[in-house]
Amino acid sequence: MQFTEQYDVVVVGAGHAGCDAAMAAARMGLRTALYTLNVDLIAQMSCNPAVGGIAKGHLVREVDALGGIMGEITDAVGIQFRLLNTSRGPAVWSPRAQCDKQAYRLKMREVLESQANLKIKQAEVADLIVEPSSSSRVCRGIKLRDGRTVGADAIIITTGTFLNGLIHCGEQQYPAGRSGEPPSVLLGEGLKRLGLRGCRLKTGTPPRLDGRTIDWSRFQLQPGDADPTPFSFRTKRVAHADSQVPCYIAYTTDETHRIIRENVHRSPMYSGQITSIGPRYCPSIEDKIVKFPDKETHQLFLEPEGLNTHEIYVNGMSTSLPIEVQLAIIKSVPGLENAEMLRPGYAIEYDSIDPTELERTLETKQIARLFLAGQINGTSGYEEAACQGIMAGINAGLKVKCEAPLTLDRTEAYTAILIDDLISKGTNEPYRMFTSRAEFRLHLRIDNADRRLTPHGRRVGLISDSDWAEFLAKQERLAGLKQLLETARVNTLPADLGAKIGNVAGTTFAQVLKRPEVTIEDLVPVLRDMMPSFFGSDDTCVSAQGLSSQVRNELKSVETEIKYAGYLDQQQRAIERLKKAEQRNIPDWFDYRSVSGLSREMQEKLERVRPRTLGHANRIPGVTPAAVSLVNVYIEIQARRQHQAASIPAD
Numbered sequence: 001m002q003f004t005e006q007y008d009v010v011v012v013g014a015g016h017a018g019c020d021a022a023m024a025a026a027r028m029g030l031r032t033a034l035y036t037l038n039v040d041l042i043a044q045m046s047c048n049p050a051v052g053g054i055a056k057g058h059l060v061r062e063v064d065a066l067g068g069i070m071g072e073i074t075d076a077v078g079i080q081f082r083l084l085n086t087s088r089g090p091a092v093w094s095p096r097a098q099c100d101k102q103a104y105r106l107k108m109r110e111v112l113e114s115q116a117n118l119k120i121k122q123a124e125v126a127d128l129i130v131e132p133s134s135s136s137r138v139c140r141g142i143k144l145r146d147g148r149t150v151g152a153d154a155i156i157i158t159t160g161t162f163l164n165g166l167i168h169c170g171e172q173q174y175p176a177g178r179s180g181e182p183p184s185v186l187l188g189e190g191l192k193r194l195g196l197r198g199c200r201l202k203t204g205t206p207p208r209l210d211g212r213t214i215d216w217s218r219f220q221l222q223p224g225d226a227d228p229t230p231f232s233f234r235t236k237r238v239a240h241a242d243s244q245v246p247c248y249i250a251y252t253t254d255e256t257h258r259i260i261r262e263n264v265h266r267s268p269m270y271s272g273q274i275t276s277i278g279p280r281y282c283p284s285i286e287d288k289i290v291k292f293p294d295k296e297t298h299q300l301f302l303e304p305e306g307l308n309t310h311e312i313y314v315n316g317m318s319t320s321l322p323i324e325v326q327l328a329i330i331k332s333v334p335g336l337e338n339a340e341m342l343r344p345g346y347a348i349e350y351d352s353i354d355p356t357e358l359e360r361t362l363e364t365k366q367i368a369r370l371f372l373a374g375q376i377n378g379t380s381g382y383e384e385a386a387c388q389g390i391m392a393g394i395n396a397g398l399k400v401k402c403e404a405p406l407t408l409d410r411t412e413a414y415t416a417i418l419i420d421d422l423i424s425k426g427t428n429e430p431y432r433m434f435t436s437r438a439e440f441r442l443h444l445r446i447d448n449a450d451r452r453l454t455p456h457g458r459r460v461g462l463i464s465d466s467d468w469a470e471f472l473a474k475q476e477r478l479a480g481l482k483q484l485l486e487t488a489r490v491n492t493l494p495a496d497l498g499a500k501i502g503n504v505a506g507t508t509f510a511q512v513l514k515r516p517e518v519t520i521e522d523l524v525p526v527l528r529d530m531m532p533s534f535f536g537s538d539d540t541c542v543s544a545q546g547l548s549s550q551v552r553n554e555l556k557s558v559e560t561e562i563k564y565a566g567y568l569d570q571q572q573r574a575i576e577r578l579k580k581a582e583q584r585n586i587p588d589w590f591d592y593r594s595v596s597g598l599s600r601e602m603q604e605k606l607e608r609v610r611p612r613t614l615g616h617a618n619r620i621p622g623v624t625p626a627a628v629s630l631v632n633v634y635i636e637i638q639a640r641r642q643h644q645a646a647s648i649p650a651d
């Protein structure tokens with residue numbers, strides 16, 4: 001077939017998945033084209049202009065460690081940074097940044113435009129060009145709505161909520177990809193014709209207010225961290241560290257709840273107008289009132305959308321109630337009596353593809369060289385989209401180069417957990433990441449994402465020589481400090497620490513650090529003398545202790561490794577056991593019906609698939625880890641019975 005243009009990789013969609021996918025492919029040296037409906041809306045934040053948050057911050061760190069761009073862009077345009085969950089263990093600390101929405105788009109476009117091998121194109125992709133091949137079908141390119149055809153060796157679709165998107169606001173409904181943009185109907189139909197299974201999902205967004213009409217004195221101030229933690233391992237200091245803006249906390253009232261209760265029948269979710277399923281953990285305000293009738297008040301966060309706009313995002317008030325009801329709800333909150341609404345909230349229904357259609361590389365099983373990433377795979381969130389984007393970009397690139405794919409293990413990245421959950425269990429509601437989805441959380445921290453993933457990024461060509469040299473130097477610094485703490489013995493301690501913990505002369509610094517009341521920052525005065533090279537001469541972003549945020553984060557990382565060494569070793573052993581068990585073969589003769597304690601449902605599922613290994617059994621949708629453990633035990637029992645039967649001589 002003759003194409004109008006030809007590339008190595010074509011990415012459809014310049015949202016959060018598409019941008020990181022296109023950057024990865026282009027940085028791998030492949031001629032890449034990124035198609036989007038509107039180049040002015042590249043990396044548009046459809047909902048809250050915030051990146052990160054619990055578990056989502058982990059994903060951004062992982063994208064960054066692999067060589068992606070979301071973290072650096074956030075550091076450049078974030079206007080408020082907070083490290084969340086610091087009252088809990090380091091496994092669940094996670095950075096979050098409120099971004100300048102417009103600056104995020106512009107910065108992303110600037111970065112994409114300055115990337116070699118990458119062309120950005122505004123056009124609607126109307127269909128895929130798929131040909132039969134000897135084994136299955138293969139995607140050869142795309143058709144644009146204007147009739148042009150574009151050939152590629154790999155195609156990545158990242159069309160977010162656009163496929164057959166339908167917006168709902170009260171009784172009104174109209175086709176749209178998101179507010180103010182058309183839906184993608186032709187491509188949606190094209191994907192259906194290809195026979196990819198799909199389902200219909202829903203998400204929603206709150207109203208936006210004009211900040212000049214808000215009485216700010218009525219709310220509780222929520223400032224950013226004095227010493228902001230960057231998202232990217234490559235950022236020394238976030239751009240707006242000294243010019244952060246606050247957010248504010250507000251509360252719903254009895255009146256708010258009364259208005260919602262009286263009008264809930266007009267919400268498309270309750271009137272039956274919407275039947276598809278929304279994100280369970282990001283409920284609309286009407287959902288909260290219906291599902292938690294006894295809760296007297298709900299928290300709202302008033303968050304600025306940028307430095308050069310008065311637009312305010314009302315986090316916690318996602319709704320699809322009619323506009324006049326939204327206005328009444330807003331005015332029922334003390335401080336918002338005179339607030340003017342800039343944009344109403346709405347809900348959107350859209351088509352997604354069943355992610356069990358995908359291989360671990362995010363290539364579709366049915367059509368070779370066709371990859372899917374982002375919300376189209378049933379996820380929700382910018383970060384969930386970006387981590388799939390980079391993995392799809394990498395694997396599309398590796399496929400084009402005829403190199404081995406990159407697939408990550410659940411024990412090494414949240415990104416892998418997300419992909420593993422999606423492709424093995426599918427999802428019937430928008431999937432978002434939580435730290436509770438990880439089996440070995442303490443291994444998957446924000447501080448060690450580079451150690452876990454940067455070597456993979458380097459192998460596939462996403463980490464430059466200078467970044468790699470910096471990574472290696474950092475690992476050496478951390479190992480050196482850890483060794484020093486484990487071997488050097490205490491002679492003198494800073495006076496205040498000595499007063500707190502008494503005489504510990506002769507013990508190692510690591511033993512001192514293991515005490516719950518001691519932090520590594522208490523030891524800084526001694527460590528500075530013992531290992532001045534660790535502290536360097538970096539005078540950026542100086543905290544109260546006189547430490548740059550980079551040094552502070554590195555110290556915390558070593559502290560975690562020492563304080564939690566016991567748990568980390570325990571988890572490491574469990575990981576190794578699990579890996580061994582995962583690979584354990586289930587014999588052909590294995591009889592699921594004779595496993596006592598295995599429910600009929602589990603028996604049927606396992607019988608139908610007859611998995612080859614315990615790992616395979618674990619990934620069958622609906623099969624629980626408990627069922628897999630039982631099978632593990634019964635492999636032994638049944639093998640012993642078989643052996644005994646074989647050794648009893650026949651009469």
Ligand code: FAD
Pocket residue numbers: 012013014015016017018035036037038041042043044045046047048123124125126158159160161162163177178183184187203204205282346347348373374375376379380381382385
């Ligand atoms: P998107 O960011 O949606 O990007 C899709 C891209 O595809 C766009 O560039 C578009 O132009 C392009 N495109 C589409 N069709 C075509 C075509 N045929 N040809 C060429 N280009 C095409 N996430 C949360 O975490 N929390 C929330 O509360 C939340 N609320 C949301 C509310 C709304 C109303 C919406 C729309 C989204 C919400 N999200 C929320 C989800 C979040 O915005 C998405 O998960 C994320 O943006 C998905 O990224 P993506 O790259 O997959 O797609």
